Amino acid sequence: MSNYGFEVLINGEHLCKAGIDTDRHVVTCILTALRRLNEPDELDLTVSGLNSLTGEHPEWVNKELKEGDTITIKVITADFEPARRIRPKVSKEKTLNDKLRYYHQLREELKEHLG
Incomplete structure (x- = not known):
């Protein structure tokens, strides 16, 4: 069975080849567009x-x-790059x-609603 990554x-520029060579793992690519009242908008990409x-x-x-940014995500099974940061x-x-x-x-917060 292959490990996927x-x-x-972004805009044709290579960012990473993310993947983990273990039997149990998760790899995610998350695009976020966030708008809140009276705060600046957030638009970002996280690969973790x-x-x-x-x-x-x-x-x-x-x-x-x-x-206008164009994000390209290709599914791969090899040649993973090391993470830039590990928590x-x-x-x-x-x-x-x-x-x-x-x-x-x-x-x-809920004390008024609790018995």
Whole structure:
């Protein structure tokens, strides 16, 4: 079985060949157009993933886009390039602390609706 990845170009310029050589992983190409009230618009491309064996999050591209940009994504199975950045696995302790902080925030926000 092949490991799939993506070769990504913007306006014909090579950005990356993203892929992970493991049996368990995720590789994503995400285009985002975001508009919020009283804030600048965001238009960007992120190419990243998750190595499920190590818990690391590789990132190949995090790039702002502009109107008229042409993004080309080709599915590939070899010649992956190393990620430009790798976020380490989050510890169980940090994950628990983040969940507890969020729980207490929600409990405070919803106290009028709780029994």
